[in-house]
């Protein structure tokens with residue numbers, strides 16, 4: 510069994526596996542080089558050969574413990590017929606939502622459109638021997654937010670805009686959940702050994718809505734794959750002390766924590782779950798002294814319990830690749 514799976518499934522705490530969210534991305538010159546020649550981001554995510562190459566870039570450079578497949582959570586809206594574009598400086602922009610078209614998209618049509626992603630997982634698997642291969646999806650709530658809001662929600666985002674769509678929202682949420690399950694199933698069939706579920710906008714939900722939009726749908730997904738023995742890492746970002754309720758309701762094998770939650774509180778309160786991440790990605794823009802102190806803080810707090818080193822969100826584009834080398838060495842040297 511590879512190191513990341515071993516830590517999560519067997520709760521092995523003798524080795525701290527390390528990988529980074531957004532480890533393949535704009536902070537790497539070799540990624541920027543490919544990106545410059547491939548302006549259409551979705552098309553890039555569907556180019557098996559390039560997806561394989563980009564996925565392996567951080568593995569070759571840093572020898573991390575896991576390769577996360579280069580793709581995007583917005584491949585789900587795209588595969589359901591809603592257009593997705595990435596505009597420089599603006600982030601993702603989705604086209605108008607035609608709910609009938611989405612609902613009518615057949616499972617095999619969706620899978621056929623994602624075939625290059627599955628082929629890329631197989632191709633990565635052939636080369637990345639001894640490494641876990643992470644497949645991923647967005648959680649139903651986060652995908653619903655993008656499909657209805659058509660861009661990343663900003664601070665002035667009003668949850669009522671989405672709740673007004675209650676009727677269509679419920680139908681849509683079910684379709685999204687089914688599609689997420691097909692996407693996970695096919696990533697596992699193609700060789701993914703770990704799945705991560707990103708609920709990047711869980712923190713927008715008022716407490717009274719968490720059960721319906723976050724816990725329940727995520728539980729159903731996690732539970733569906735329990736028998737496969739594939740570890741599932743959940744990342745309900747920004748829910749504060751509700752991490753505790755989340756873990757009792759969803760029972761994930763591993764939970765990624767964000768940088769707003771106190772890791773000491775997590776260590777004291779979360780039981781029977783492996784923990785991943787936490788360090789604020791902004792710390793990686795600071796001096797090595799500060800970085801060392803912060804990295805060691807997480808290592809000390811979680812020593813003796815199953816912990817996967819990672820960040821509390823993705824690597825920022827301003828990060829120097831040498832900093833990733835530095836952090837990886839710190840974690841590996843830790844005994």
Ligand code: CP3
Pocket residue numbers: 529530531532533534535544550577578579580581582583595600601645661707709823
């Ligand atoms: O982690 C990895 O290395 C795997 C690849 C990966 C990407 N997106 C590639 C990407 C993963 C796991 C994602 C997940 C994702 N995508 C999330 C969940 C995690 C999170 O960040 O909260 C979300 C919300 C998205 C949607 C998305 N995709 C946004 C908001 C953006 C624009 C913001 C940004 O950082 O540019 C993207 C684009 C995107 N996805 C890039 C990459 C490398 C940048 C594309 C570019 O080169 O312009």
